[in-house]
Amino acid sequence: QASDTMELRRLIAAARRAVVFTGAGISTESGIPDFRSPGGIWTQMQPIMFQDFCASAEMRREAWRRRFASDPVMRAAEPNRGHRAVARLVREGKVSAVITQNIDGLHQASGIPDRQVIELHGNTTYATCLDCGERYELEPLRAAFEREGDVHDCRACGGLIKTATISFGQSMPEAAMIRAQQEVLAADLCIVLGSSLVVYPAAGFPELAKRNGARLVIVNREGTGLDDIADLVIHRGIGDVLGAAVGTN
Ligand code: NAD
Ligand code: ZN
Secondary structure, three states, X not given: OHHHHHHHHHXXXXXXXXXXXXXXXXXXXXXXXXXXXXXXXXXXXXXXXXXXXXHOHHHHHHHHHHHHHOHXXXXXXXXXXXXXXXXXXXXXXXXXXXXXXXXXXHHHHOOOOHHHEEEOOEEEEEEEEOOOOOEEOXXXXXXHHHHHOOOOOOOOOOOOEEEEEOOOOOOOOHHHHHHHHHHHHHOOEEEEEOOOOOOOOOOHHHHHXXXXXXXXXXXXXXXXXXXXXXXXXXXOOHHHHHHHHHOOO
């Protein structure tokens, strides 16, 4: 155990420019359940597809019901030791960007500037209009939902309002995809934290880093889709492993 932490520290020290790729697993220590672990969200309910959200008022109500039901967990969540270790690597200039599949905003909350967090699946802490992009805060939407049993349409254009997340079936955010690719191609080390690496195209980034000649490190409790090609795989908790390697509490 101590030896793989040493090896991780050595790889970080040897890197000139690293990129971090995170999944739901980095936020479980903040109390947010992941998708695929035992007890994860997908073991309890089916995801709502983007097409169904757009086509059905009933599905939209169900999506909002779920979102507001998870609000106490989301709002209570704070960055944990893993987030803090990543933030330190960014502050020190070792890590140029954090590419995340997470929608919880905890990397930004840990002090990483917005421009260095690349959100591949959007953000659930606010909502936007699907047509014109107008931003809506969740609190007033929730009040309306509780009062009227529904969320109103966009005040500016009449379009549908949805949390600023990317659902299954929805197209990926183009600018984020391009930035993620640029960062990956410029990196000589890619550190994956808490992702099963089964959701594409997101999981393609660590794979691309490796093919482009970067070292690949994976810290994840369970096996992942890319363990076979990684330079270092650590199947333990992220906070302790990365905290020890980086020297943060
Ligand atoms: P996933 O659920 O598929 O995989 C998470 C992995 O993290 C699992 O393999 C699990 O073994 C591991 N893990 C959990 N806690 C860990 C810990 N403390 N230390 C080490 N490993 C740990 O998650 P994914 O790969 O991110 O799946 C992708 C989808 O999940 C994305 O679409 C993302 O948007 C969504 N998601 C995000 C959040 C969030 O924002 N916090 C929460 C749930 C799901
Ligand atoms: Zn609009």
